[in-house]
Amino acid sequence: MLLEVQNLRKAFGGIEAVRGVAFALDAGEILALIGPNGAGKSTCFNMLNGQIRPDQGSVKLDGRELVGLTPRAIWRLGVGRTFQITQTFGSMTVRENVQMALLSHARAIHDVWRFAGRLEADEADRLLGLVGMDDAAERPCGELAYGDLKRVELAVALANRPKLLLMDEPTAGMAPKERVALMRLTARIARDRRMGVLFTEHDMDVVFEHADRIMVLNRGALIAEGRPAEVRANDQVRQIYLGEGRLYHAEAAS
Numbered sequence: 001m002l003l004e005v006q007n008l009r010k011a012f013g014g015i016e017a018v019r020g021v022a023f024a025l026d027a028g029e030i031l032a033l034i035g036p037n038g039a040g041k042s043t044c045f046n047m048l049n050g051q052i053r054p055d056q057g058s059v060k061l062d063g064r065e066l067v068g069l070t071p072r073a074i075w076r077l078g079v080g081r082t083f084q085i086t087q088t089f090g091s092m093t094v095r096e097n098v099q100m101a102l103l104s105h106a107r108a109i110h111d112v113w114r115f116a117g118r119l120e121a122d123e124a125d126r127l128l129g130l131v132g133m134d135d136a137a138e139r140p141c142g143e144l145a146y147g148d149l150k151r152v153e154l155a156v157a158l159a160n161r162p163k164l165l166l167m168d169e170p171t172a173g174m175a176p177k178e179r180v181a182l183m184r185l186t187a188r189i190a191r192d193r194r195m196g197v198l199f200t201e202h203d204m205d206v207v208f209e210h211a212d213r214i215m216v217l218n219r220g221a222l223i224a225e226g227r228p229a230e231v232r233a234n235d236q237v238r239q240i241y242l243g244e245g246r247l248y249h250a251e252a253a254s
């Protein structure tokens with residue numbers, strides 16, 4: 001198993017944001033974490049990459065305990081993350097953003113950035129080719145359409161060669177066609193590189209179409225886990241999403 005999470009807990013004052021969450025994720029697998037607003041998804045993610053220290057529990061990547069390590073140390077061990085708000089540097093070009101990430105991975109950033117016009121440029125272009133953005137390498141990121149920016153962000157996250165990629169609502173703010181394209185691209189890369197992907201997402205169409213497995217969090221606890229068809233058929237899950245119509249829409253679409 002690539003990732004093994006056991007009995008993860010976190011309370012904020014009196015609120016038990018995450019209560020005894022346990023799951024495992026295999027290399028190359030795409031796992032979705034869904035749940036209503038406030039269910040504890042972000043808190044889970046933040047515990048996985050070290051931004052929040054759990055009150056209890058264990059997070060193991062390739063058998064190595066991550067709890068207690070800094071976010072940077074966890075990133076170096078191979079846990080990458082993309083955010084809901086894209087975090088590229090707007091004034092830098094597409095290629096420079098990826099070069100920056102590559103140099104950072106090589107620990108070279110402080111010494112060489114000033115002289116680094118060509119450094120890692122080939123690898124940056126290779127990663128941009130992978131996400132279909134090589135033609136835009138010279139453009140400032142600030143000029144890109146949102147969907148293109150998300151693809152550059154994926155290339156930036158891949159520069160670290162993550163074993164596990166955490167994606168916070170990867171398709172938020174995108175047009176439906178772009179959503180499908182980004183998730184297909186993510187799936188292809190996950191399979192090719194044997195990279196595990198854990199993502200949160202409010203769009204149930206994206207979740208049910210693209211996840212290998214789905215976990216449902218409600219009030220801090222996992223209430224269901226399984227293949228999309230199993231989760232869709234789960235009564236408790238249907239109750240939670242009832243009224244919102246989202247699960248049923250996903251059903252009709254698949």
Ligand SMILES: Nc1ncnc2c1ncn2[C@@H]1O[C@H](COP(=O)(O)OP(=O)(O)OP(=O)(O)O)[C@@H](O)[C@H]1O
Binds near residue numbers: 012015040
């Ligand atoms: N830093 C914090 N201090 C106090 N309470 C917090 C903090 N972070 C989260 N919470 C609470 O913990 C619970 C879980 O929040 P969390 O943001 O993890 O949910 P979520 O599933 O990511 O929600 P959303 O889908 O709206 O992003 C909520 O009740 C939230 O108010």
